[in-house]
Amino acid sequence: MKKIVGKIAGLVRQWEGPQTDDLVLRPGEFGLGKIPARLTPDDTTTMVCGYCSTGCGLNVHLKDGRAINLSADTHYPVNLGMACPKGWEALTPLAAPDRATTPLLRNETTGELEPVDWDRALLLFCERFKEIKRNHGPESVAFLSTGQIVTEEMAFLGALFKFGMGFVHCDSNTRQCMATSAVAYKQSFGFDAPPYSYNDFEESDVLLFIGSNPCIAHPILWQRVLRNRHNPEIIVIDPRATETAMAATQHFAILPKSDLVLLYGLANILIASHWIRRDYIDAHTTGFEDFANFVAQFTPEVVSGLTGISVDRLWRLAQTIGDGKRVSFWWTMGVNQGHESTRTAQAVINLALMTGNMGRPGTGANSITGQCNAMGSRLFANVTGILGGYDFLNTVHRKHVAEQLRIDPAAIPNRNSRSYDQIVDDIEAGKIKGLWVVATNASHSWINQSRFNETLKKLDFLVVQDLYSTTETARRADLVLPAAGWGEKEGTLINSERRIGLVKRVTRAPGQALADFNIFKLIAQYWGCGEMFREWSSPEAVFQILKRVSSGQPCEIDGIKDYRMLDDCGGVQWPCPVSIDAAPPATERRLFEDGRFYHADQRARFLFEAPRPNPEPADVDFPFILLTGRGTSSQWHTQTRTGKSDVLRKLYPENVYVEINPIDAERLGIAPNAPVEIASRRAQIEATAFVTNSVQPGQLFLPMHYPSVNELTFPAFDPYSRQPSYKACAVRLTAKSARL
Ligand SMILES: Nc1nc2c(c(=O)[nH]1)N[C@H]1C(S)=C(S)[C@@H](COP(=O)(O)OP(=O)(O)OC[C@H]3O[C@@H](n4cnc5c(=O)[nH]c(N)nc54)[C@H](O)[C@@H]3O)O[C@H]1N2
Ligand SMILES: Nc1nc2c(c(=O)[nH]1)N[C@H]1C(S)=C(S)[C@@H](COP(=O)(O)OP(=O)(O)OC[C@H]3O[C@@H](n4cnc5c(=O)[nH]c(N)nc54)[C@H](O)[C@@H]3O)O[C@H]1N2
Numbered sequence: 001m002k003k004i005v006g007k008i009a010g011l012v013r014q015w016e017g018p019q020t021d022d023l024v025l026r027p028g029e030f031g032l033g034k035i036p037a038r039l040t041p042d043d044t045t046t047m048v049c050g051y052c053s054t055g056c057g058l059n060v061h062l063k064d065g066r067a068i069n070l071s072a073d074t075h076y077p078v079n080l081g082m083a084c085p086k087g088w089e090a091l092t093p094l095a096a097p098d099r100a101t102t103p104l105l106r107n108e109t110t111g112e113l114e115p116v117d118w119d120r121a122l123l124l125f126c127e128r129f130k131e132i133k134r135n136h137g138p139e140s141v142a143f144l145s146t147g148q149i150v151t152e153e154m155a156f157l158g159a160l161f162k163f164g165m166g167f168v169h170c171d172s173n174t175r176q177c178m179a180t181s182a183v184a185y186k187q188s189f190g191f192d193a194p195p196y197s198y199n200d201f202e203e204s205d206v207l208l209f210i211g212s213n214p215c216i217a218h219p220i221l222w223q224r225v226l227r228n229r230h231n232p233e234i235i236v237i238d239p240r241a242t243e244t245a246m247a248a249t250q251h252f253a254i255l256p257k258s259d260l261v262l263l264y265g266l267a268n269i270l271i272a273s274h275w276i277r278r279d280y281i282d283a284h285t286t287g288f289e290d291f292a293n294f295v296a297q298f299t300p301e302v303v304s305g306l307t308g309i310s311v312d313r314l315w316r317l318a319q320t321i322g323d324g325k326r327v328s329f330w331w332t333m334g335v336n337q338g339h340e341s342t343r344t345a346q347a348v349i350n351l352a353l354m355t356g357n358m359g360r361p362g363t364g365a366n367s368i369t370g371q372c373n374a375m376g377s378r379l380f381a382n383v384t385g386i387l388g389g390y391d392f393l394n395t396v397h398r399k400h401v402a403e404q405l406r407i408d409p410a411a412i413p414n415r416n417s418r419s420y421d422q423i424v425d426d427i428e429a430g431k432i433k434g435l436w437v438v439a440t441n442a443s444h445s446w447i448n449q450s451r452f453n454e455t456l457k458k459l460d461f462l463v464v465q466d467l468y469s470t471t472e473t474a475r476r477a478d479l480v481l482p483a484a485g486w487g488e489k490e491g492t493l494i495n496s497e498r499r500i501g502l503v504k505r506v507t508r509a510p511g512q513a514l515a516d517f518n519i520f521k522l523i524a525q526y527w528g529c530g531e532m533f534r535e536w537s538s539p540e541a542v543f544q545i546l547k548r549v550s551s552g553q554p555c556e557i558d559g560i561k562d563y564r565m566l567d568d569c570g571g572v573q574w575p576c577p578v579s580i581d582a583a584p585p586a587t588e589r590r591l592f593e594d595g596r597f598y599h600a601d602q603r604a605r606f607l608f609e610a611p612r613p614n615p616e617p618a619d620v621d622f623p624f625i626l627l628t629g630r631g632t633s634s635q636w637h638t639q640t641r642t643g644k645s646d647v648l649r650k651l652y653p654e655n656v657y658v659e660i661n662p663i664d665a666e667r668l669g670i671a672p673n674a675p676v677e678i679a680s681r682r683a684q685i686e687a688t689a690f691v692t693n694s695v696q697p698g699q700l701f702l703p704m705h706y707p708s709v710n711e712l713t714f715p716a717f718d719p720y721s722r723q724p725s726y727k728a729c730a731v732r733l734t735a736k737s738a739r740l
């Protein structure tokens, strides 16, 4: 063991690199890979942004081989020279003083986190998790990870944990975000496949945004909408008059969580009015007759009563869809975060199928992803499916992947992992005793936060791997592993239109922080399964493994030769089989142009189910419905990164504020900017009143970026995707009582 440890200490030093001012980026290489030889140390290179799923290309300006500045890339096919404030400021958070620069271990006597070296940290990591496994079995340790590390790291983490370390249960923040889209697509199309390319924003003559606020959450995608030359009808379905709703041609301020009823009602009008494409339905789908019979009960009168939209406006909306030649349907968290979200997403898909708005330019049932690599985590993280979109329950799949990875098929679990909420339940029940949290700040972002944080106390060992030692989750850890961030390591990210883009190492991580990739490599060695991952030597080597594994799958990427090709092409969309005719592959591609879906019969399914009431409706004691979501384009989630930029901090309110309709404010004697209290059945928090017509009477909105917000939320989950319903719980609002 000693010999291995000595060797590994050497490896750590090697990966850290000397702590001098040497070049990070040398001519002829980037990070550990290759760049065009023309690059000089004071030149500019390009890479994709590491915040949202838009996946903008950024120019990185170098001095002496290190990044000193960023600007938007005018040639990248995604953003065409534009970037949002987070992108422009992406380097700043890397230099924050609270970066974790050494591993930190909790001193059991003082209770403080104290620096230790990597060797001690890794020995302890393995010792503690092995001890838990020995005493409680392979289901007693879990990890929670992310949609915000590169695909190669996600794949490594999932393979290491399940095949190498022999555990079963893991999930990621993608559950909070994209699980609904993944399940909905899989059931309807036969594979988790968002069909569009960004060009569709520009090609539509009608665009519907359902529970989606791109002006704030995907501002560069909104710029693509503004480039549309067809004078499009832009329809927003959102209880709030968001920035996007205000820019739309029609806004439907539906009652929260009434989307399913609305979408079934629209289907009913479209069918009754023959505004459907019978030829498309007959040729490419199954289940339409049953669906048509089912939606007949959703008459405009019934739907109007349940959604708050007048019968006239329902007709107008249906007609706009029916008259449209190229209609695209876009949805985001207003749909995905709900108690019946999978069926709601499928109700959107059904509208696109029945009107034949699929596979043609400017059409599609299009879920917009959230995090920079949520799509990577859906297909390549080894969490909900085996690497490359395979199924853990399928013997043939397990055997195939094992062959491709050259491992024993018995190393691949033959059952699915517990989902995030079930992992939390298992911790509470004492079944899961060890937890490893990688690149997510669960203590802030998980629903019904106080219970989550209480539950963490039941763990025997909590490891947090993050850029910062100060996150709400890291502060609760027994062991903190310091990670390098975006720009300090390399790999690929997959954006909302399935485009695989490249991230490069353009600056050095501080102190002893290591790329997640190298942390996983070290853990494999210390755990004793290093041999299994011998081929996983660098991110690009893993990329080659993922090409091999996913070959023949809908998400295949065999035709992407190497990182250099990604760099030259401005990213490449999947699928990209070796046989792809264009070289380099066409800049923008959409799926299902031939009407063939991924089910065995090549037909898409109409899936539906009776709507169910919101599990926590407003009542006499808690008369408001609380909506939550993104506040400004300068804030990112739990603010661990965006909160570190002076520039971004100037662009949003420092303290938590709540949007209140003027009618409610007046009734409750709440003046603009006055302090208020918001209480749910779980907690009470304070906020500043933002009196605005953007929310309807009886509703409140809190941005998710402030740590107290999830103390209020109610833990309801969609039964199919297990995605939390963050956007609707019952609360009470009062003016803050004057201090005595
Ligand atoms: N600036 C910024 N951009 C981001 C992020 C960020 O943190 N900051 N996060 C990224 C991530 S991970 C994600 S997932 C995306 C999220 O992107 P979006 O989903 O667009 O953002 P949200 O604000 O969460 O939710 C969208 C809208 O859903 C509405 N809504 C609430 N309840 C309902 C309902 O019952 N029905 C309907 N139809 N609408 C409802 C809300 O009012 C809100 O305006 O943004 C990504 N982009
Ligand atoms: N009320 C409410 N709650 C919500 C939502 C909502 O709409 N309303 N939205 C949900 C959604 S859609 C999402 S996606 C989640 C997001 O929730 P989180 O994932 O918890 O939010 P982030 O702040 O993005 O946390 C990412 C963490 O990873 C760290 N990190 C960044 N890069 C790296 C890296 O390369 N390596 C490592 N090791 N660490 C890294 C960051 O410092 C940060 O601590 O929040 C969910 N929570």
Ligand code: SF4
Residues within 6 Å of the ligand: 049, 050, 051, 052, 053, 054, 055, 056, 079, 082, 083, 084, 085, 086, 087, 088, 218, 219, 220, 221
């Ligand atoms: S829109 Fe998204 S990908 Fe583009 S610069 Fe902003 S955060 Fe980065």
Ligand SMILES: [Mo]
Residues within 6 Å of the ligand: 176, 177, 178, 370, 371
């Ligand atoms: Mo998300």
